[in-house]
Amino acid sequence: MSELELEDRARFEQLVLPHVDAAFNLARWLLRGRADAEDVAQEALLRACRFFRGFHGGDARAWLLQIVRNTCYTWLEKNRPMELSMEFDEEIHVQTCATPETLAIAGDDRERLTLALESLPPRFREVLVLRELEGCSYKEIAAITSIPIGTVMSSLSRARRQLYSALANSASKGAVREV
Protein backbone atom coordinates (compact mmCIF):
# COMPACT_ATOMS: atom_id res chain seq x y z
CA MET A 1 0.00 0.00 0.00
CA SER A 2 1.31 3.39 -0.85
CA GLU A 3 1.57 5.70 2.10
CA LEU A 4 1.62 8.85 0.05
CA GLU A 5 -1.36 11.08 -0.48
CA LEU A 6 -2.28 11.71 -4.10
CA GLU A 7 -0.76 15.17 -4.06
CA ASP A 8 2.48 13.96 -2.50
CA ARG A 9 2.62 11.11 -4.94
CA ALA A 10 2.47 13.50 -7.87
CA ARG A 11 5.27 15.56 -6.35
CA PHE A 12 7.32 12.45 -5.65
CA GLU A 13 6.88 11.29 -9.22
CA GLN A 14 7.80 14.67 -10.55
CA LEU A 15 10.80 15.40 -8.30
CA VAL A 16 12.29 12.07 -7.30
CA LEU A 17 11.50 9.53 -10.00
CA PRO A 18 13.60 11.33 -12.66
CA HIS A 19 16.59 10.31 -10.54
CA VAL A 20 15.97 6.57 -10.45
CA ASP A 21 18.83 6.07 -12.92
CA ALA A 22 21.18 8.06 -10.70
CA ALA A 23 20.05 6.01 -7.70
CA PHE A 24 20.65 2.70 -9.44
CA ASN A 25 23.96 3.81 -10.94
CA LEU A 26 25.36 4.85 -7.56
CA ALA A 27 24.18 1.62 -5.94
CA ARG A 28 25.60 -0.42 -8.80
CA TRP A 29 29.06 1.09 -8.37
CA LEU A 30 29.04 0.97 -4.58
CA LEU A 31 27.92 -2.65 -4.47
CA ARG A 32 29.67 -3.78 -7.65
CA GLY A 33 26.74 -5.83 -8.89
CA ARG A 34 23.44 -5.23 -10.64
CA ALA A 35 21.28 -7.66 -8.68
CA ASP A 36 22.30 -6.30 -5.28
CA ALA A 37 22.07 -2.77 -6.62
CA GLU A 38 18.50 -3.33 -7.75
CA ASP A 39 17.45 -4.60 -4.32
CA VAL A 40 19.19 -1.86 -2.42
CA ALA A 41 18.09 0.92 -4.80
CA GLN A 42 14.53 -0.32 -4.42
CA GLU A 43 14.81 -0.28 -0.64
CA ALA A 44 16.24 3.24 -0.78
CA LEU A 45 13.48 4.48 -3.09
CA LEU A 46 10.77 3.06 -0.89
CA ARG A 47 12.42 4.69 2.08
CA ALA A 48 12.56 7.98 0.20
CA CYS A 49 8.87 7.55 -0.53
CA ARG A 50 8.04 6.88 3.10
CA PHE A 51 9.98 9.87 4.30
CA PHE A 52 9.09 12.15 1.44
CA ARG A 53 7.24 14.47 3.76
CA GLY A 54 10.56 15.23 5.39
CA PHE A 55 11.89 16.59 2.08
CA HIS A 56 11.41 20.35 2.10
CA GLY A 57 12.38 21.24 -1.42
CA GLY A 58 15.93 21.80 -2.61
CA ASP A 59 18.02 19.35 -4.55
CA ALA A 60 15.93 16.19 -4.92
CA ARG A 61 18.74 14.26 -6.59
CA ALA A 62 21.16 14.96 -3.74
CA TRP A 63 18.47 14.09 -1.22
CA LEU A 64 17.73 10.77 -2.90
CA LEU A 65 21.39 9.88 -3.47
CA GLN A 66 22.12 10.52 0.18
CA ILE A 67 19.49 7.95 1.12
CA VAL A 68 20.80 5.52 -1.51
CA ARG A 69 24.34 5.90 -0.23
CA ASN A 70 23.35 5.32 3.38
CA THR A 71 21.30 2.29 2.44
CA CYS A 72 24.28 0.91 0.48
CA TYR A 73 26.68 1.36 3.39
CA THR A 74 24.26 -0.26 5.80
CA TRP A 75 23.97 -3.16 3.37
CA LEU A 76 27.75 -3.43 2.93
CA GLU A 77 28.32 -3.34 6.66
CA LYS A 78 25.90 -6.18 7.10
CA ASN A 79 26.86 -8.31 4.11
CA ARG A 80 30.47 -7.47 3.26
CA PRO A 81 32.09 -5.81 6.26
CA MET A 82 35.54 -6.80 4.99
CA GLU A 83 35.19 -4.50 2.03
CA LEU A 84 34.66 -1.51 4.28
CA SER A 85 37.33 -2.36 6.82
CA MET A 86 40.05 -2.57 4.21
CA GLU A 87 39.42 0.82 2.78
CA PHE A 88 41.62 2.91 5.01
CA ASP A 89 44.70 0.99 4.06
CA GLU A 90 46.09 3.11 1.26
CA GLU A 91 48.53 0.44 0.26
CA ILE A 92 45.90 -2.11 -0.57
CA HIS A 93 44.71 -0.26 -3.59
CA VAL A 94 44.09 -3.23 -5.75
CA GLN A 95 41.76 -5.81 -4.30
CA THR A 96 41.59 -9.38 -5.39
CA CYS A 97 39.25 -8.76 -8.28
CA ALA A 98 41.57 -6.43 -10.14
CA THR A 99 45.22 -7.30 -10.11
CA PRO A 100 47.30 -5.71 -12.85
CA GLU A 101 47.21 -9.06 -14.59
CA THR A 102 43.43 -9.34 -14.74
CA LEU A 103 43.25 -5.72 -15.82
CA ALA A 104 45.69 -6.32 -18.63
CA ILE A 105 43.81 -9.36 -19.82
CA ALA A 106 40.45 -7.59 -19.65
CA GLY A 107 39.34 -7.15 -23.19
CA ASP A 108 38.16 -3.66 -23.91
CA ASP A 109 38.45 -0.29 -22.25
CA ARG A 110 35.08 -0.57 -20.61
CA GLU A 111 35.95 -3.81 -18.89
CA ARG A 112 39.39 -2.51 -17.95
CA LEU A 113 37.98 0.68 -16.46
CA THR A 114 35.20 -1.15 -14.66
CA LEU A 115 37.69 -3.45 -12.97
CA ALA A 116 40.02 -0.57 -12.09
CA LEU A 117 37.16 1.47 -10.67
CA GLU A 118 35.86 -1.48 -8.68
CA SER A 119 39.31 -2.04 -7.21
CA LEU A 120 39.16 1.33 -5.43
CA PRO A 121 37.86 1.49 -1.87
CA PRO A 122 34.14 2.42 -1.78
CA ARG A 123 34.92 5.83 -0.31
CA PHE A 124 37.05 6.75 -3.32
CA ARG A 125 34.83 5.00 -5.84
CA GLU A 126 31.77 6.98 -4.80
CA VAL A 127 33.36 10.42 -5.21
CA LEU A 128 34.58 9.47 -8.68
CA VAL A 129 31.20 8.11 -9.71
CA LEU A 130 29.40 11.16 -8.37
CA ARG A 131 31.81 13.56 -10.02
CA GLU A 132 32.62 11.91 -13.34
CA LEU A 133 29.53 9.85 -14.11
CA GLU A 134 26.85 11.83 -12.32
CA GLY A 135 28.40 15.27 -12.88
CA CYS A 136 27.82 16.45 -9.31
CA SER A 137 29.43 19.63 -7.98
CA TYR A 138 31.68 19.47 -4.92
CA LYS A 139 28.87 20.96 -2.89
CA GLU A 140 26.46 18.25 -3.99
CA ILE A 141 29.01 15.51 -3.32
CA ALA A 142 29.58 16.95 0.16
CA ALA A 143 25.83 16.93 0.81
CA ILE A 144 25.38 13.38 -0.46
CA THR A 145 28.33 11.87 1.39
CA SER A 146 28.17 14.06 4.53
CA ILE A 147 31.86 14.88 4.25
CA PRO A 148 33.35 18.39 4.16
CA ILE A 149 34.30 19.92 0.80
CA GLY A 150 37.99 19.80 1.67
CA THR A 151 37.71 16.06 2.17
CA VAL A 152 35.77 15.75 -1.09
CA MET A 153 38.73 17.32 -2.88
CA SER A 154 41.37 15.18 -1.22
CA SER A 155 39.32 12.00 -1.76
CA LEU A 156 38.87 12.87 -5.42
CA SER A 157 42.56 13.52 -5.74
CA ARG A 158 43.56 10.21 -4.17
CA ALA A 159 40.88 8.34 -6.07
CA ARG A 160 42.07 9.74 -9.38
CA ARG A 161 45.68 8.97 -8.63
CA GLN A 162 44.86 5.40 -7.60
CA LEU A 163 42.75 4.86 -10.68
CA TYR A 164 45.47 6.32 -12.87
CA SER A 165 48.13 4.04 -11.42
CA ALA A 166 45.85 1.01 -11.65
CA LEU A 167 45.30 1.76 -15.33
CA ALA A 168 48.92 2.64 -16.03
CA ASN A 169 49.99 -0.57 -14.33
CA SER A 170 47.67 -2.65 -16.42
CA ALA A 171 48.68 -0.82 -19.59
CA SER A 172 52.36 -1.56 -19.06
CA LYS A 173 51.59 -5.22 -18.32
CA GLY A 174 49.51 -5.26 -21.46
CA ALA A 175 52.41 -3.83 -23.44
CA VAL A 176 54.71 -6.50 -22.07
CA ARG A 177 52.28 -9.18 -23.10
CA GLU A 178 52.13 -7.92 -26.65
CA VAL A 179 55.92 -7.98 -27.12
Place this chain on the structure above:
Amino acid sequence: MKCEFADSLLQGYFDGELSDRRAAEFERHLHHCGYCAAELVDLDLVSAMLRLTPLYQPAPVSLRRKIDAYLRPIEPIAAASQPLLWHWLAAAAALFLIAIVLWRVSPELGGDDYQAELAGEIVEAHLRSLQPGHMAGIASNDEGVVKEWFDDKLKFAFPVHDFAKAGFVLNGGRLDVIEGRSVAVLAYEHNGRQINVFIWPTREPDTSPRVGSRQGFQWVDWRKDKMEFCAVSDADGVDLEQLHQLIISSV
Protein backbone atom coordinates in the same frame (compact mmCIF):
# COMPACT_ATOMS: atom_id res chain seq x y z
CA MET B 1 58.22 16.17 -5.02
CA LYS B 2 54.50 16.25 -4.46
CA CYS B 3 53.03 19.74 -4.38
CA GLU B 4 51.02 20.79 -1.33
CA PHE B 5 48.20 21.99 -3.59
CA ALA B 6 47.83 18.67 -5.41
CA ASP B 7 45.04 17.40 -3.17
CA SER B 8 43.11 20.66 -3.02
CA LEU B 9 43.49 23.60 -5.40
CA LEU B 10 44.65 21.44 -8.28
CA GLN B 11 41.46 19.37 -8.12
CA GLY B 12 39.29 22.44 -7.71
CA TYR B 13 40.98 24.08 -10.67
CA PHE B 14 40.63 21.01 -12.84
CA ASP B 15 36.94 20.61 -11.93
CA GLY B 16 36.18 24.29 -12.48
CA GLU B 17 35.19 24.74 -8.84
CA LEU B 18 37.49 27.67 -8.01
CA SER B 19 36.37 31.28 -8.05
CA ASP B 20 37.83 33.37 -10.90
CA ARG B 21 40.26 35.01 -8.54
CA ARG B 22 41.56 31.76 -7.09
CA ALA B 23 41.70 30.15 -10.52
CA ALA B 24 43.89 33.03 -11.74
CA GLU B 25 46.12 32.64 -8.69
CA PHE B 26 46.45 28.93 -9.31
CA GLU B 27 47.34 29.53 -12.95
CA ARG B 28 50.26 31.66 -11.81
CA HIS B 29 51.29 28.76 -9.57
CA LEU B 30 51.04 26.36 -12.49
CA HIS B 31 53.67 28.32 -14.43
CA HIS B 32 56.40 27.30 -12.05
CA CYS B 33 55.13 24.04 -10.55
CA GLY B 34 56.14 21.09 -12.65
CA TYR B 35 54.32 18.67 -10.40
CA CYS B 36 50.90 20.27 -10.78
CA ALA B 37 51.41 20.84 -14.50
CA ALA B 38 52.14 17.13 -15.02
CA GLU B 39 49.31 16.05 -12.72
CA LEU B 40 46.87 18.17 -14.67
CA VAL B 41 47.59 16.13 -17.79
CA ASP B 42 47.06 12.84 -15.92
CA LEU B 43 43.83 14.14 -14.39
CA ASP B 44 42.55 14.99 -17.83
CA LEU B 45 43.45 11.54 -19.10
CA VAL B 46 41.63 9.72 -16.32
CA SER B 47 38.63 12.02 -16.47
CA ALA B 48 38.33 11.74 -20.25
CA MET B 49 38.47 7.94 -20.08
CA LEU B 50 35.74 7.86 -17.43
CA ARG B 51 33.53 10.21 -19.40
CA LEU B 52 34.05 8.68 -22.82
CA THR B 53 33.57 5.07 -21.76
CA PRO B 54 29.94 4.04 -21.34
CA LEU B 55 30.13 3.26 -17.63
CA TYR B 56 26.85 4.80 -16.54
CA GLN B 57 24.36 2.10 -15.68
CA PRO B 58 20.75 3.19 -15.97
CA ALA B 59 18.09 1.54 -13.86
CA PRO B 60 16.62 -1.69 -15.21
CA VAL B 61 12.96 -1.62 -16.23
CA SER B 62 12.13 -4.12 -13.48
CA LEU B 63 13.18 -1.60 -10.83
CA ARG B 64 10.96 1.11 -12.30
CA ARG B 65 8.07 -1.35 -12.43
CA LYS B 66 8.47 -2.23 -8.78
CA ILE B 67 8.50 1.42 -7.76
CA ASP B 68 5.44 2.12 -9.89
CA ALA B 69 3.65 -0.83 -8.38
CA TYR B 70 4.39 0.53 -4.94
CA LEU B 71 3.23 4.02 -5.82
CA ARG B 72 0.09 2.91 -7.65
CA PRO B 73 -1.15 -0.25 -5.99
CA ILE B 74 -3.92 -2.07 -7.82
CA GLU B 75 -7.26 -1.33 -6.19
CA PRO B 76 -8.75 -4.37 -4.47
CA ILE B 77 -11.46 -6.07 -6.49
CA ALA B 78 -14.99 -5.28 -5.31
CA ALA B 79 -16.03 -8.82 -4.44
CA ALA B 80 -14.17 -8.93 -1.18
CA SER B 81 -13.77 -12.42 0.11
CA GLN B 82 -13.56 -13.43 3.77
CA PRO B 83 -9.81 -13.19 4.22
CA LEU B 84 -9.78 -9.72 2.74
CA LEU B 85 -12.19 -8.55 5.38
CA TRP B 86 -9.78 -9.87 7.95
CA HIS B 87 -6.98 -7.90 6.37
CA TRP B 88 -9.01 -4.75 6.56
CA LEU B 89 -9.86 -5.32 10.19
CA ALA B 90 -6.25 -6.02 11.04
CA ALA B 91 -5.13 -2.93 9.15
CA ALA B 92 -7.71 -0.81 10.92
CA ALA B 93 -6.58 -2.14 14.29
CA ALA B 94 -2.95 -1.43 13.42
CA LEU B 95 -3.78 2.10 12.32
CA PHE B 96 -5.68 2.67 15.53
CA LEU B 97 -2.69 1.50 17.53
CA ILE B 98 -0.30 3.74 15.62
CA ALA B 99 -2.68 6.65 16.08
CA ILE B 100 -2.67 6.10 19.82
CA VAL B 101 1.10 5.91 19.97
CA LEU B 102 1.53 9.02 17.83
CA TRP B 103 -1.04 10.88 19.87
CA ARG B 104 0.76 9.97 23.04
CA VAL B 105 4.17 10.81 21.64
CA SER B 106 3.24 14.18 20.18
CA PRO B 107 0.66 15.81 22.40
CA GLU B 108 1.92 19.23 21.41
CA LEU B 109 1.57 19.72 17.73
CA GLY B 110 3.07 22.87 16.31
CA GLY B 111 6.38 22.22 18.05
CA ASP B 112 7.31 20.69 14.70
CA ASP B 113 10.09 23.07 13.90
CA TYR B 114 11.63 22.08 17.22
CA GLN B 115 15.18 23.20 17.17
CA ALA B 116 15.50 22.27 13.53
CA GLU B 117 19.19 22.96 13.57
CA LEU B 118 19.79 20.80 16.60
CA ALA B 119 17.91 17.93 14.99
CA GLY B 120 19.99 18.49 11.87
CA GLU B 121 23.24 18.30 13.78
CA ILE B 122 22.15 15.19 15.58
CA VAL B 123 21.18 13.46 12.36
CA GLU B 124 24.55 14.46 10.89
CA ALA B 125 26.26 12.96 13.93
CA HIS B 126 24.15 9.84 13.57
CA LEU B 127 25.20 9.61 9.91
CA ARG B 128 28.83 10.02 10.86
CA SER B 129 28.47 7.20 13.34
CA LEU B 130 27.25 4.92 10.57
CA GLN B 131 30.47 5.47 8.65
CA PRO B 132 32.68 2.46 9.02
CA GLY B 133 35.61 2.92 11.33
CA HIS B 134 33.97 5.85 13.06
CA MET B 135 33.22 4.07 16.30
CA ALA B 136 35.95 5.63 18.43
CA GLY B 137 34.48 4.84 21.78
CA ILE B 138 33.81 1.81 23.84
CA ALA B 139 32.27 -1.28 22.31
CA SER B 140 30.70 -3.31 25.08
CA ASN B 141 27.39 -4.84 26.07
CA ASP B 142 28.24 -4.39 29.71
CA GLU B 143 26.35 -1.52 31.35
CA GLY B 144 29.00 -1.14 34.05
CA VAL B 145 31.92 -1.01 31.63
CA VAL B 146 30.21 1.57 29.43
CA LYS B 147 29.20 3.70 32.40
CA GLU B 148 32.70 3.66 33.83
CA TRP B 149 34.12 4.67 30.46
CA PHE B 150 31.86 7.71 30.36
CA ASP B 151 32.46 8.64 34.00
CA ASP B 152 36.15 9.15 33.24
CA LYS B 153 35.46 11.50 30.39
CA LEU B 154 32.39 13.57 31.15
CA LYS B 155 31.44 16.04 33.83
CA PHE B 156 27.89 14.76 33.94
CA ALA B 157 26.50 11.36 34.82
CA PHE B 158 23.51 9.51 33.46
CA PRO B 159 22.11 6.00 33.69
CA VAL B 160 23.37 3.35 31.26
CA HIS B 161 21.14 0.36 30.66
CA ASP B 162 21.12 -2.58 28.33
CA PHE B 163 17.62 -3.53 27.16
CA ALA B 164 18.59 -6.72 25.36
CA LYS B 165 15.61 -8.54 26.85
CA ALA B 166 13.30 -6.06 25.18
CA GLY B 167 15.23 -6.32 21.92
CA PHE B 168 17.38 -3.22 22.29
CA VAL B 169 20.96 -4.41 22.63
CA LEU B 170 23.50 -2.00 24.07
CA ASN B 171 26.50 -2.00 21.74
CA GLY B 172 28.57 0.63 23.46
CA GLY B 173 29.09 4.33 23.82
CA ARG B 174 31.12 7.18 22.46
CA LEU B 175 31.52 10.93 22.64
CA ASP B 176 30.40 13.44 20.08
CA VAL B 177 30.11 17.18 19.81
CA ILE B 178 26.75 18.83 19.18
CA GLU B 179 26.45 22.60 19.03
CA GLY B 180 29.93 22.91 20.42
CA ARG B 181 29.46 20.87 23.56
CA SER B 182 30.39 17.33 24.45
CA VAL B 183 27.55 14.87 24.43
CA ALA B 184 27.39 11.22 25.33
CA VAL B 185 26.08 8.75 22.79
CA LEU B 186 24.72 5.33 23.65
CA ALA B 187 24.57 2.96 20.69
CA TYR B 188 21.79 0.40 20.58
CA GLU B 189 20.88 -2.17 18.01
CA HIS B 190 17.31 -3.18 17.37
CA ASN B 191 16.28 -5.60 14.61
CA GLY B 192 19.57 -4.98 12.84
CA ARG B 193 19.14 -1.22 12.90
CA GLN B 194 21.38 1.13 14.80
CA ILE B 195 19.83 3.57 17.22
CA ASN B 196 21.93 6.31 18.75
CA VAL B 197 20.79 8.03 21.93
CA PHE B 198 22.45 11.43 22.41
CA ILE B 199 22.53 12.63 26.02
CA TRP B 200 23.59 15.96 27.48
CA PRO B 201 22.77 18.07 30.55
CA THR B 202 20.17 20.80 30.36
CA ARG B 203 18.67 23.41 32.66
CA GLU B 204 15.25 23.20 31.07
CA PRO B 205 12.33 21.51 32.77
CA ASP B 206 11.19 18.01 31.84
CA THR B 207 9.27 17.64 28.59
CA SER B 208 7.21 14.94 27.02
CA PRO B 209 8.74 13.41 23.91
CA ARG B 210 8.78 15.29 20.64
CA VAL B 211 9.24 13.46 17.38
CA GLY B 212 10.39 14.41 13.94
CA SER B 213 12.20 13.16 10.91
CA ARG B 214 15.03 14.45 8.84
CA GLN B 215 16.83 13.04 5.83
CA GLY B 216 14.96 9.81 6.21
CA PHE B 217 15.82 9.42 9.88
CA GLN B 218 13.44 9.58 12.80
CA TRP B 219 14.21 11.24 16.08
CA VAL B 220 12.55 11.39 19.47
CA ASP B 221 13.67 13.97 21.97
CA TRP B 222 12.77 14.43 25.64
CA ARG B 223 14.08 16.00 28.82
CA LYS B 224 14.07 14.37 32.18
CA ASP B 225 15.82 15.16 35.44
CA LYS B 226 17.98 17.91 33.91
CA MET B 227 19.11 15.68 31.10
CA GLU B 228 18.12 15.91 27.46
CA PHE B 229 17.87 12.75 25.40
CA CYS B 230 17.55 12.45 21.65
CA ALA B 231 17.20 9.03 20.04
CA VAL B 232 17.86 8.83 16.29
CA SER B 233 17.52 5.98 13.86
CA ASP B 234 16.15 4.87 10.55
CA ALA B 235 14.07 2.39 12.56
CA ASP B 236 10.33 2.99 12.89
CA GLY B 237 9.14 5.79 15.11
CA VAL B 238 7.28 3.17 17.12
CA ASP B 239 10.59 1.47 17.98
CA LEU B 240 12.06 4.74 19.16
CA GLU B 241 9.00 5.34 21.31
CA GLN B 242 9.50 1.90 22.85
CA LEU B 243 13.14 2.68 23.63
CA HIS B 244 12.07 6.02 25.11
CA GLN B 245 9.65 4.20 27.41
CA LEU B 246 12.35 1.74 28.47
CA ILE B 247 14.79 4.53 29.27
CA ILE B 248 12.43 6.71 31.27
CA SER B 249 11.06 3.79 33.25
CA SER B 250 14.55 2.50 34.07
CA VAL B 251 15.77 5.66 35.81
